[in-house]
Each structure stands twice: as structure tokens, then as C-alpha cells.
Amino acid sequence: MTDYLKAAPVPYENETFLSSPDGRILRILAEYQEPLARFRREQIQDTVVFFGSARFQGHKAAQEGLAAIGEKNATPAQLQEDLRRAQATLDTARYYEDARKLAYMLTKWSINIPARRHRFVVTTGGGPGIMEAANLGAFEAGGKSIGLNIQLPFEQHPNQFITPSLNFQFHYFFMRKFWFAYLAKGLVIFPGGFGTMDELFEILTLAQTEKLAKKILVIIYGSEYWNKIINFQHFVDAGTVSPPDLELFKIVDSPEEAFEFLREGLTKYHLGEQPKKKGEVLPEIAKTRP
Numbered sequence: 001m002t003d004y005l006k007a008a009p010v011p012y013e014n015e016t017f018l019s020s021p022d023g024r025i026l027r028i029l030a031e032y033q034e035p036l037a038r039f040r041r042e043q044i045q046d047t048v049v050f051f052g053s054a055r056f057q058g059h060k061a062a063q064e065g066l067a068a069i070g071e072k073n074a075t076p077a078q079l080q081e082d083l084r085r086a087q088a089t090l091d092t093a094r095y096y097e098d099a100r101k102l103a104y105m106l107t108k109w110s111i112n113i114p115a116r117r118h119r120f121v122v123t124t125g126g127g128p129g130i131m132e133a134a135n136l137g138a139f140e141a142g143g144k145s146i147g148l149n150i151q152l153p154f155e156q157h158p159n160q161f162i163t164p165s166l167n168f169q170f171h172y173f174f175m176r177k178f179w180f181a182y183l184a185k186g187l188v189i190f191p192g193g194f195g196t197m198d199e200l201f202e203i204l205t206l207a208q209t210e211k212l213a214k215k216i217l218v219i220i221y222g223s224e225y226w227n228k229i230i231n232f233q234h235f236v237d238a239g240t241v242s243p244p245d246l247e248l249f250k251i252v253d254s255p256e257e258a259f260e261f262l263r264e265g266l267t268k269y270h271l272g273e274q275p276k277k278k279g280e281v282l283p284e285i286a287k288t289r290p
Contacts, residue, residue: 052130
């Protein structure tokens with residue numbers, strides 16, 4: 001009687017191989033192709049991306065946090081520090097509420113645009129803070145919104161206001177950033193930390209060096225915050241950027257101002273296009289390869 005070896009798994013079902021360094025290229029391709037298939041299925045043509053701190057809270061949550069400080073049993077020094085932090089959280093809650101309002105206004109406008117596919121869909125990193133606020137605003141307006149989440153050493157769970165069929169999870173930062181930029185026609189930068197600044201300057205660099213095949217409107221929200229963080233004029237004064245480079249973005253201080261800038265620019269640059277060919281879903285990618 002002949003003995004046979006157990007059949008080996010085909011490569012695409014071999015979890016050991018797929019999880020190994022040799023399988024990396026397949027994992028990268030999967031983070032391109034799977035979102036592409038879903039965007040096509042959900043008829044997403046383009047997006048407006050919201051970036052900002054994951055640590056901001058809405059007014060209600062911030063007020064509850066401040067009120068709860070008095071219930072803690074802690075040293076006077078610790079209570080003082082907790083009060084300072086809670087007050088800072090309350091002070092920045094306005095950015096959460098402004099992001100929520102702007103996403104609501106943008107979505108209400110965009111869902112009434114006559115088009116075969118969904119235009120200017122609110123997109124975030126999928127987590128808490130400004131991301132949650134923007135997804136919430138789009139949800140309240142009755143529109144779709146996208147969450148491009150990322151696996152991190154500390155947990156970042158998708159917020160509950162993302163459209164379930166547009167909830168994504170990435171391992172590779174560069175693939176996640178690819179999808180932020182690939183569909184974007186607008187970028188709104190709320191106060192945030194290193195990640196927010198990274199996204200801002202990456203898009204500005206692509207625009208400055210003319211590596212984008214499309215116009216991306218860039219809004220920097222909150223002059224009080226950003227003027228303390230970055231002296232944009234000093235780039236020009238030091239000769240490290242040209243004066244026209246400061247026209248690549250606009251600084252605004254209200255949801256209404258941001259919305260008018262977006263509506264005017266999106267209409268001017270992206271609603272006067274010729275109809276896409278049948279079957280074509282996604283806009284042109286940047287001139288550079290991914």
C-alpha cells in the first residue's frame with residue numbers, strides 16, 4: 001500500500017508564508033487591492049480628508065471630565081495637575097465641535113451633488129478625537145464616511161460613526177497614507193501632533209514639487225494653535241520656500257469659512273470635469289508611482 005504525504009497548502013492559503021518576510025509583497029498588494037475593490041463597490045469617487053488630534057473630546061465629555069475631578073481622592077498637587085489637564089481638554093473641545101460641524105455642512109452639500117458616484121466623502125484616520133468628530137458630523141448629515149485605521153502598539157479602535165462598509169484596517173503606514181492622498185480633493189488639518197504635521201507637510205511637499213495630477217485644497221484650521229507651532233512666514237524670510245508656496249494652503253478659524261473655501265474650490269476645480277468613461281471609478285493618481 002502506497003503512503004502519501006499530506007498535501008501542502010497552496011501559497012495563498014499558507015498563513016506561515018503570508019506572515020513571513022517573503023510574503024510582505026502580497027500583504028502590501030492586499031492593502032492596495034482590497035480597499036480599491038471596496039471603494040469601487042461603494043461607488044466612492046473622491047474624498048475630503050480630516051486630520052487632527054486623537055486626544056480631543058467633545059464639549060459634553062470634556063465638561064463631565066472636569067466635573068469628575070472633584071470626586072477624586074488625590075493629593076493637592078495631583079488634583080491641581082488633573083484640573084489643569086481637564087481644563088485644557090475643555091478648552092480644545094471647540095475643535096472637536098468645529099470638525100463635527102464642518103463635516104456635517106460638507107456632507108449635506110455633497111450628497112445633493114448630482115453624480116453617479118459619491119463625491120467629496122468625509123475621510124478620517126478612523127479613531128477618536130477629531131477623527132470621531134468628522135465621522136460623527138457626516139453621520140448626522142445622513143452621508144457616508146470613511147475610516148482608514150491603523151494597527152498600533154496601543155489600541156486604536158474604529159469609532160462608531162464610520163460607515164461600516166468603509167471601515168478599513170491597515171498595517172503599513174505608507175499604504176494608509178497612499179489611500180488618504182489617492183482619492184483626496186481636499187485636506188482639512190485641525191490642531192494635532194506629529195502625525196498631523198506629517199500628513200500636512202507630505203501633501204504640501206507633493207503640491208510644491210508638482211507631483212500631484214490634481215488640485216488638493218488644503219485648509220489649516222485654527223490660527224491660534226498653528227501660529228504658535230509653525231512660523232510659516234519664516235520659511236519665506238529664510239529663503240527656504242518661495243512666497244507662492246504659502247498660497248498652497250489657507251488658514252481659517254470657523255467651520256463656515258472652511259466650508260465656503262471648500263465649496264468654492266471643489267466646485268471650481270472638480271465639478272466642471274467632463275463625465276468619466278463608463279466603468280471608470282477612481283481619479284488619476286499622482287504623477288509619481290506609489
